[in-house]
Every structure is written in C-alpha cells, then in structure tokens.
Amino acid sequence: MTIKDRADLIHDEQRPGEISVSFNDKVDAGLYFIGRIHTPWSKRGECPRRGDLEGPICRIELFDAWRPGLLGLDRHTHLQILYWMDRARRDLIVQTPRTISEPYGAFSLRSPIRPNPIASSLVAIVAIQDDGVLVRGLDCLDGTPLLDIKPEACPGAVPQAD
Amino acid sequence: MTIKDRADLIHDEQRPGEISVSFNDKVDAGLYFIGRIHTPWSKRGECPRRGDLEGPICRIELFDAWRPGLLGLDRHTHLQILYWMDRARRDLIVQTPRTISEPYGAFSLRSPIRPNPIASSLVAIVAIQDDGVLVRGLDCLDGTPLLDIKPEACPGAVPQAD
Numbered sequence: 001m002t003i004k005d006r007a008d009l010i011h012d013e014q015r016p017g018e019i020s021v022s023f024n025d026k027v028d029a030g031l032y033f034i035g036r037i038h039t040p041w042s043k044r045g046e047c048p049r050r051g052d053l054e055g056p057i058c059r060i061e062l063f064d065a066w067r068p069g070l071l072g073l074d075r076h077t078h079l080q081i082l083y084w085m086d087r088a089r090r091d092l093i094v095q096t097p098r099t100i101s102e103p104y105g106a107f108s109l110r111s112p113i114r115p116n117p118i119a120s121s122l123v124a125i126v127a128i129q130d131d132g133v134l135v136r137g138l139d140c141l142d143g144t145p146l147l148d149i150k151p152e153a154c155p156g157a158v159p160q161a162d
Numbered sequence: 163m164t165i166k167d168r169a170d171l172i173h174d175e176q177r178p179g180e181i182s183v184s185f186n187d188k189v190d191a192g193l194y195f196i197g198r199i200h201t202p203w204s205k206r207g208e209c210p211r212r213g214d215l216e217g218p219i220c221r222i223e224l225f226d227a228w229r230p231g232l233l234g235l236d237r238h239t240h241l242q243i244l245y246w247m248d249r250a251r252r253d254l255i256v257q258t259p260r261t262i263s264e265p266y267g268a269f270s271l272r273s274p275i276r277p278n279p280i281a282s283s284l285v286a287i288v289a290i291q292d293d294g295v296l297v298r299g300l301d302c303l304d305g306t307p308l309l310d311i312k313p314e315a316c317p318g319a320v321p322q323a324d
C-alpha cells in the first residue's frame with residue numbers, strides 16, 4: 001500500500017491556502033514496527049484530540065523479539081510512546097485545520113499530517129506485562145503501529161519517581 | 163551504508179548481560195530526512211547527556227521543500243524536535259550502560275541505541291528564520307538528520323504561552 005492509497009482515510013479534500021509537496025520514492029531511513037497499540041477507538045472521529053493521563057486504559061503490545069527491552073521499566077511511572085500514524089497523508093506541508101479555518105505550517109500543528117507521521121504521547125503506566133504495558137494517555141486508533149517506548153523525559157511534566 | 167557499517171561508532175563491544183536482536187532487511191515504513199541540525203558537538207563524547215533549555219544555541223535547518231511548514235511557528239515558545247540518531251546501532255535490546263554496569267532493556271533507557279533510533283527533545287525557540295529555527299535544548303551531534311518539528315506538548319513542562 002502506498003502513501004497515496006491511504007490518503008483517502010483523512011483530509012482528502014483540498015482546503016483554501018493548503019500547500020502540498022511532491023515526494024520521491026527514495027526514503028532516507030527505515031522503521032521497524034515493534035508492536036501494536038490497542039485502544040477503544042476504531043474510527044478517527046472517536047479518538048480524543050490529545051491523550052489524557054486519566055483517560056481509558058490502552059494496551060501497548062510488543063512483538064516477540066522486542067520483549068526483553070522491557071527489563072527495568074518498573075523503575076518508571078511515566079513513559080513517552082512513539083507511534084506511526086499510518087493513515088495520515090504526508091504531503092500537506094501547509095494545511096487548514098477544520099477547527100481553525102486558516103492555513104498553518106505542519107510544524108506549527110500537532111496534526112498527524114506531516115512528512116514523517118510520528119506521534120509522541122506522554123503516558124502513565126498502569127501495569128507492566130510480559131509482552132507489553134497497560135497505560136493511560138494515548139489518543140490513537142486501535143491497531144496503530146508502535147515505534148518506541150522511552151522513559152518519560154519532560155522535566156516538571158509529571159511527579160518525579162524517587 | 164548499512165546499520166552494521168555504522169555500528170563501530172558507538173558501543174561496539176559486547177558487555178555482560180547484553181542481548182542483541184537479528185534484523186531482517188525488510189522495513190515497515192520509510193522516513194524522509196527533512197533537514198539537518200547544526201550543533202557545537204562533532205564527537206559523541208562532547209554531547210551533553212541531555213539537552214538543557216539554557217544550553218548553547220543550535221540551528222535547525224530545513225531543506226527547501228519543507229520550509230513552508232514553518233508558517234505559524236511564531237505562536238509558540240517551545241518545540242518538540244524529533245531527529246534520527248544515525249550513528250547508533252539498533253540491535254541491542256538489552257544493554258549495559260557504562261555508568262550503571264547492570265543490564266537494562268532499551269525501553270527503560272533513553273540511550274540512542276534502540277530498534278528505531280528516533281530521539282526527542284524539548285527546546286526553547288531563540289529565533290525563527292526563513293529556512294529554520296535557532297533553539298536551545300538539543301544534545302546531538304553536528305549534522306544529525308531532522309525528522310520532525312512539533313509545537314511543545316508536555317503539560318506543565320514549560321511556561322505556557324498565552
């Protein structure tokens with residue numbers, strides 16, 4: 001499936017002021033999907049605009065090979081999760097959000113539409129499992145590909161563990 | 163240059179307790195390098211362990227096609243920057259940091275060594291330019307590939323703009 005094939009899923013009309021960029025096929029680096037995120041939301045319209053640390057529990061599932069990477073996670077209370085917004089088009093470098101109605105650059109928005117659609121959320125750990133983590137704070141569709149889990153690193157954002 | 167070719171640059175010895183994962187060549191998604199980060203650090207040993215919002219000014223340069231994406235950035239004081247740690251090996255899922263001397267999973271460390279070596283830093287904007295942004299808060303090598311710029315989104319991490 002190409003980028004274009006999936007573009008129909010969100011924001012497929014052209015709105016006033018928008019600018020798109022032509023992509024070539026050659027990418028500069030490759031990503032591995034290391035797991036899958038299970039959430040209560042199966043349609044885009046149901047997803048919250050931003051994750052909430054008191055929102056519903058979501059499950060981050062790691063694929064087999066990567067499970068040893070959880071060793072030591074129990075030292076932490078909060079994590080940063082990176083995931084791949086696989087239904088977002090990537091070409092709209094200036095876009096007009098429906099809620100704002102004037103054009104903004106992709107880098108001044110946290111829209112999923114961006115050249116590299118990597119999303120980042122701060123989450124609170126609910127439980128650590130052998131094959132993943134239960135967390136609160138995500139905002140994405142059920143089945144979203146997982147890219148990375150990091151210990152939380154926003155100074156002052158959350159109570160610090162001792 | 164393959165992942166293995168670059169592995170000599172950091173952490174090329176095997177330390178006690180470490181576990182590595184075999185990669186296949188098939189990646190799941192592709193990234194575009196959209197710019198380059200200019201910092202004062204040309205060797206890994208010189209880089210700070212973590213970015214400091216009062217650290218030296220670094221320049222984030224955007225390549226031509228992506229510059230319109232800066233439209234509206236002047237509403238913000240802080241940004242989240244994603245960049246590609248292109249000198250890090252990706253296979254060490256359990257690793258023994260020199261400073262800790264016991265094995266930890268990659269997901270319980272913010273080490274650059276991880277299956278998808280995407281780094282994320284919170285930075286303070288110093289100046290917005292036609293072709294990029296001057297910021298404080300980065301920690302990476304000069305020439306590091308840029309993946310994304312997002313408005314800052316760590317609640318409570320920094321003073322909020324009005």
